Amino acid sequence: MPRQITAFSNTLVKRVRSLREKRHRREEGLFLAEGLRILTEASDAGHLPEYIFFAKDGADHPLTQKLVAAVETAGGEAIETSRDILSKLSGKDNPQTVLGVFREWETSLTAIDRAQADIWIVAQSLRDPGNLGTILRTGDAVGAGGLILVDDCVDPFSVEAVRATMGALFTQRIVTARWPEFIDWLRSGPGELIGTSLRAVHDYQEPRYAAPTFILVGNEAQGLPAAYEDECDQLVKIPMLGKADSLNAAVATAVMAYEVLNQRRKR
Secondary structure (H helix, E strand, O other): OOOOOOOOOOOHHHHHHHHHOHHHHHHOOEEEEHHHHHHHHHHOOOOOEEHHHHHEHHHOOOOHHHHHHHHHHOOOOEEEOOHHHHHHHOOOOOOOOEEEEOOOOOOOOOHHHHHHEEEEEEEEEOOOOOHHHHHHHHHHHHOEEEEEEEOOOOOOHHHHHHHHHHHHHHHEEEEEOHHHHHHHHHOOOOOOEEOOOOOEEEEOOOOOOOOOEEEEOOOOOOOOOHHHOOOEEEEOOOOOOOOOOOOHHHHHHHHHHHHHHHHHHOO
């Protein structure tokens, strides 16, 4: 049976609230995900929270009841609480009715089986949690295997990033690595690295992309470093017919991902 927590001073409330900070997430190996839709998608993908907090006025929702039962069956803990405490945990004035505390998973390159998918996305020094969320959702949409975060990227387990993924965090493999480590791993097996660059000669629709295709996107402000571009098997450019000289990083990733997907579909 779910227990009730009504006090802001409760030890578990303080512990969970601290997970909004990266330092505490790293120490605990835990992160927050909020919302009935995201937690349902996580469950469907095989991820259940260790703790699930839910508002008393939302306890009768069938999806909430299903999640609570699944968490308790798996050995987790369900906690009924107030909207005010949910607001304190999430940092939002108008919180969702459900919040989960999840265990982080393995994020090393050794966790990847590149043969599992034809498309993989690689982001270098990505800073914006909204872009990360959009890229993960794009990866889910095109059937990508996951997202490899290279160098110093935004924390994929931050509250803002998790929220932006709208559940795709749980359907896509996420890996973190430094550039030399990634390149060594990539060259140890099959895979073509494709980068987008303003100095590229070929239009992005000209080449035929070999599987598995690793789509490399650079930092939102600086793009890819020249040394990283030199490591690519192919550099391509997306035509820009207006005044802007480049697309948003997440939009460019989506354009590239769908081009690779469409090539696969036409074979």
